[in-house]
Amino acid sequence: MVLSSPELKPSSHSDYIVRMEHITRRFPGVIANDDVHLYVKRATFHALIGENGAGKSTLLGILYGRILPDEGRIFLYERDVTQELRSPADAIRLGIGLVSQHHALIPALTVLENILLGVEPILAGGLLAPSQALEHIQELAVQLGLSPVVLKQRVEQLSLATLQKVEILKALYRNAKILLLDEPTATLAPAEVEALFSLLHRLVETGTTVIFVTHKLREVMAHSEYITVLRRGRNAGDFQTSHVQPEQLLAAMLGSSESDIQSRLLSGATVSTVTTPQSTASDSALPPLLKLEHISVRNDHGALSLQDISLQLFPAEIVGVAGVDGSGQKELAEAIVGLRDVESGRIFLDNEEITCQTVASRRNRGIAYIPEDRHQEGLVLDFSVAENLLLGHELQTQWGGGYFLNYKVLHQQATDIANRYDVRLGSQGVQAPVRTLSGGNQQKIVIARALESRPCLLIAYQPTRGLDIGATRFVHNALQEAASKGAAILLFSLDLDEILLLAHRIVVLYNGHIAGILPRSDASVERIGHLMTGSNT
Numbered sequence: 261m262v263l264s265s266p267e268l269k270p271s272s273h274s275d276y277i278v279r280m281e282h283i284t285r286r287f288p289g290v291i292a293n294d295d296v297h298l299y300v301k302r303a304t305f306h307a308l309i310g311e312n313g314a315g316k317s318t319l320l321g322i323l324y325g326r327i328l329p330d331e332g333r334i335f336l337y338e339r340d341v342t343q344e345l346r347s348p349a350d351a352i353r354l355g356i357g358l359v360s361q362h363h364a365l366i367p368a369l370t371v372l373e374n375i376l377l378g379v380e381p382i383l384a385g386g387l388l389a390p391s392q393a394l395e396h397i398q399e400l401a402v403q404l405g406l407s408p409v410v411l412k413q414r415v416e417q418l419s420l421a422t423l424q425k426v427e428i429l430k431a432l433y434r435n436a437k438i439l440l441l442d443e444p445t446a447t448l449a450p451a452e453v454e455a456l457f458s459l460l461h462r463l464v465e466t467g468t469t470v471i472f473v474t475h476k477l478r479e480v481m482a483h484s485e486y487i488t489v490l491r492r493g494r495n496a497g498d499f500q501t502s503h504v505q506p507e508q509l510l511a512a513m514l515g516s517s518e519s520d521i522q523s524r525l526l527s528g529a530t531v532s533t534v535t536t537p538q539s540t541a542s543d544s545a546l547p548p549l550l551k552l553e554h555i556s557v558r559n560d561h562g563a564l565s566l567q568d569i570s571l572q573l574f575p576a577e578i579v580g581v582a583g584v585d586g587s588g589q590k591e592l593a594e595a596i597v598g599l600r601d602v603e604s605g606r607i608f609l610d611n612e613e614i615t616c617q618t619v620a621s622r623r624n625r626g627i628a629y630i631p632e633d634r635h636q637e638g639l640v641l642d643f644s645v646a647e648n649l650l651l652g653h654e655l656q657t658q659w660g661g662g663y664f665l666n667y668k669v670l671h672q673q674a675t676d677i678a679n680r681y682d683v684r685l686g687s688q689g690v691q692a693p694v695r696t697l698s699g700g701n702q703q704k705i706v707i708a709r710a711l712e713s714r715p716c717l718l719i720a721y722q723p724t725r726g727l728d729i730g731a732t733r734f735v736h737n738a739l740q741e742a743a744s745k746g747a748a749i750l751l752f753s754l755d756l757d758e759i760l761l762l763a764h765r766i767v768v769l770y771n772g773h774i775a776g777i778l779p780r781s782d783a784s785v786e787r788i789g790h791l792m793t794g795s796n797t
C-alpha cells in the first residue's frame with residue numbers, strides 16, 4: 261500500500277516521533293533534498309531507500325544536525341525543534357543517535373574511553389569517576405550481546421561488526437531514542453547481519469525508533485515496517501512494508517514504470533545480467549598470471565594474520581575470496597598490491613617475482629586495486645573528480661604525460677568516463693571536489709579508475725559496497741567483461757551471493773589459512789559457510 265498524499269498526512273501528529281516537512285537543501289549545482297518529507301512512527305523500523313545520490317545521507321545528516329536545511333521544519337514528538345537542531349550535539353541532546361558508515365571512533369582509545377568521550381562523569385576532585393557509568397555501560401553491553409572484555413580493548417583491535425555494536429552502545433549511552441543507521445550492514449558478513457537485525461528488533465520492541473538507510477531490498481522487505489523512497493532529491497513514495505512488493509519499490513526508486521521493472525525482474529536483469537561462471541583458464545594449460553607461494557603476512561599489530569597461503573590465478577578468471585571479516589582478507593589484498601610486506605614466501609606476476617616491488621611498479625605492471633576504505637585509501641577527497649580519476653596514472657600519454665597535464669583532454673576524458681560509469685555530478689562537472697559526491701558515486705570513481713587502467717590483474721575489495729542496485733549490476737557486468745578480455749580478478753566480498761554469481765573458483769579463508777578452494781560447480785552458500793566457520797565438512 262502506498263501511503264500516498266491523503267493517507268500520508270497523519271490524522272494525528274502524535275503518531276509520529278519524527279516529522280520532517282518541506283525539507284530543502286541545496287549544494288552548489290545540486291538540490292540534494294527538494295521539498296522532502298519524512299514521517300516516522302514511534303518504536304518502528306523505518307527504511308530510507310533510493311539510488312546513489314538520491315539524497316538519503318543528506319536527509320539523515322539534517323536530522324542529526326550535521327547539515328542545516330535551507331528550508332523546512334523538523335518536529336520531534338510533535339514539537340518544532342527546527343531552531344534547536346543546529347549540530348550533532350543538539351541532536352544527541354534531543355535523543356537522536358547516528359551510526360555512520362565510516363565509524364567515528366578513535367582507534368587508539370579503548371571502547372570505554374570512546375563511549376565516555378565528551379560525556380565523562382567528573383568527581384568533585386576533578387578525577388574521572390566512571391564506576392557508576394561503567395555499571396550502566398556494562399548493562400547496555402550485555403543487552404547488546406557485547407562481552408564486557410570488549411570495553412577494555414582498543415578500538416583498533418576490533419572487527420567491524422563489533423564496532424557497529426560499540427557505535428550503537430555509544431548512542432544508547434547518550435540516551436538515543438531515535439537511532440539512525442547509514443548502511444549498517446555494508447561491511448558485515450551474513451551471520452553478523454542477522455545478529456545486528458535481531459539486536460535492532462529488540463531495541464524497537466523496547467521503544468527505540470530505528471531509521472536505516474540500505475541498498476539491500478531483501479533487508480528492507482525482511483526487517484522494516486515502513487519505507488520512504490527518495491529519487492533524485494525528491495520523495496518517490498511512502499510504503500507499509502507488509503503491503504508492498506519489491507518490484508514497486510524498484511519502480512519508485514528508479515522511476516521506471518512498474519511493468520517495465522516487472523519484466524526486468526522476471527528476466528533476472530535486476531539481479532544481474534551476468535551468466536553463471538563455469539570453466540576458466542585454470543582448467544586449461546595456460547600458465548598462471550599470479551602465483552602466491554607460501555606467503556605469510558603480519559597484521560597492523562604484528563601478529564601473523566595470514567599464514568602459508570599458496571594460490572594461483574589465471575588470466576580471464578574471477579576468483580572469489582570468502583571469509584568472516586578479519587580472516588586475513590585485507591592482508592592478502594594488500595600483500596599482492598604491495599601495500600604490506602610479506603613475512604615469508606614469494607609472489608610472482610607473469611612469472612616474474614614481484615615480492616619486493618613497490619606499489620607503483622606493480623601498478624605499472626598492470627595490477628589495479630579497488631580498496632576497502634575509499635576515503636582513506638581510494639580517494640583524495642579535496643581533489644577534483646578528474647584528478648582522482650587520474651591518480652596513479654599521471655604518466656599516461658593521453659593526458660599529456662610527464663610533468664604537464666593537458667587539463668582540457670583530462671577533463672574531456674574524465675567527463676566521458678563519469679558518463680559511462682553513471683557518476684552523478686553537479687553543475688561543476690568533473691571539476692567538483694570528490695568530497696561533494698554521494699558515497700556511492702565516490703565508489704564509482706574508484707572502480708572506474710581501476711577498470712579504465714585496463715589491468716591484467718584486478719584486486720577488488722568489496723567493489724559494490726554502498727552501491728545501489730543499478731550500479732551493482734553495472735559493476736558486475738564490468739568485472740565480467742574485464743575477465744572475458746583476459747584480466748584475472750581476485751574478488752573479496754562478504755556477500756556470498758555476489759561471489760557465487762561472479763566467481764569461477766572460490767577461496768575460503770578461515771583464521772588466516774585457506775580452509776578450502778572450491779570450483780563454482782561445487783560451491784553453495786552452505787558449503788562456503790561451513791568452511792568460513794572452520795567446520796571442514
Ligand SMILES: Nc1ncnc2c1ncn2[C@@H]1O[C@H](COP(=O)(O)OP(=O)(O)OP(=O)(O)O)[C@@H](O)[C@H]1O
Nearest residue numbers: 287292312313314315316317318696697698699700
Ligand atoms: N557537501 C556537499 N557538497 C556538494 N554536493 C553535495 C554535498 N553532499 C551531498 N551532495 C550532493 O547531494 C546529492 C545527494 O547526496 P547524498 O549523499 O545525500 O545521496 P545518497 O542518497 O546518500 O547517496 P549514496 O547512496 O550514494 O550514499 C548528490 O548529488 C551529492 O553529490
